[in-house]
Amino acid sequence: MNKLLIVGTVAFDAIETPFGKTDKILGGAATYIGLSASHFNLESAIVSVVGDDFPQEYLDLLTDRNIDISGLEVVKGGKTFFWSGLYHNDLNSRDTLATELNVLADFQPKVPQNFKTADVVMLGNLHPLVQSSVLDQMDVKPKLVVLDTMNFWMDCALPELLEVIKRIDVITINDEEARQLSGEYSLVKAAAKIHAMGPEFVVIKKGEHGALLFHNHQIFFAPALPLEEVFDPTGAGDTFAGGFAGYITQSENISFENMKNAIIYGSNLASFCVERFGTERMVHLDKDEVIARLQQFKSLTQFDIEI
């Protein structure tokens, strides 16, 4: 089986949406990426850090999905990264109520030996120096490196972010962040500028408005599935990235045509993520549901005009 190496936060989240609120629940970019990628035929490992307040039950949940957690450091006496957010009525905007870095503050990632030859590396949202350090530890150049990041790093670590962006193949980023990074309002122009910073492929995530894949002058668009109710958008972008990276890892094909499928799979998995709080829906998602919804994506987008 092909190998996918995942880097990112493993966290406690406390979430409030118009539909309710949670206590501290399982969260973090690497968690969502890992759960999403576990729907593909691959071996995956998470490189991250938690404190010893992190419950065994959550670790078991990851290993139950065949995710290798030998690179998930548990710091004795340390506290796990904590994020708390409040979503507004439209669910498109949110306020961050708390960010406690805790054990993340001094995190030095250690890639497990048997994942230093991973086929695909998914650099989830974390300090760009951590993302770079993971690439430095690889024994073999991966077939594909995908990076996700946030406006936070553009504000406080832009030079380091630009350095790691030079080294990757695919960037996934949301629309506002693409505008901030490029200084361009038009997403077509923004993608061109970001492409010039390094990555061959630029994926711009627009939340409920879908996602765009840019490669040279080619563009592909995947809609978000229209849902009766979006319950909690937390983790949707990471779930999307995990589906994308997972599909590419399984299929061993990094062509633009195959990336279209990867984008659809990412959108598909993200459409489940938002149906419940946190990781709740992803943990109980089975293969038949994913396949059935792929059919919905086909009906939603495929047409047959004779030209």
Next chain:
Amino acid sequence: MNKLLIVGTVAFDAIETPFGKTDKILGGAATYIGLSASHFNLESAIVSVVGDDFPQEYLDLLTDRNIDISGLEVVKGGKTFFWSGLYHNDLNSRDTLATELNVLADFQPKVPQNFKTADVVMLGNLHPLVQSSVLDQMDVKPKLVVLDTMNFWMDCALPELLEVIKRIDVITINDEEARQLSGEYSLVKAAAKIHAMGPEFVVIKKGEHGALLFHNHQIFFAPALPLEEVFDPTGAGDTFAGGFAGYITQSENISFENMKNAIIYGSNLASFCVERFGTERMVHLDKDEVIARLQQFKSLTQFDIEI
């Protein structure tokens, strides 16, 4: 050839966008619908009203596109409807600077005799009583009636609007208007409520984020074409509706499957409209350009996952 009857405003517009501003130029819902529908193999007529300040050159522009203007009343001594708007930097929001109804205030539509048997009726944005009056004048029930409307009529003529909505087959409406009309935030729920008001088909226009077609439990989505620059969004929604109605008129097929194609054609034509001020791009658009861009829509959305 099949016949398409178009009702809506014919107007002077004065537009300001971040890219520049215009004096009074040709505008109006029926104008954009007519120009867009003229790309199909059909006979069309516009029912509307202007003052005698409306230049012959604009009338010629319509008849040059084979649009019958015998139902376009010219009021002696009257002034043509005038609208002026200022778009904000994101081009997604605008302020209306002036609305002078002029000859529209007392408009009594008169459907030309040879269009009282039209196959398709496109009721563009106007007072719902004018839209109803046009339906009353038909000798034969049209194969399809499409209605476009605006929040303005929801605010000031809701009972009349709900009456005409009962009599139509397809409504095209933008996302905020769908939310206002239905009282539902989720567009899936909004479409279901609007469906229950009468129309079998509900089209929700999301501007740069594309358009959704709802029919019972089926959904189709057409993206807007990602453009380097959107110059002026004025008329894009009407151009979309005109492309939709024009394609249906030409193809004589009102199935959900064929409406998917009509939505794509509408999006295709609208993508040209926004490239220049007002009707400028539509007037000089030729068939080869439209066909070439259809190919772009295919590349943008079509994928091939084996399920």
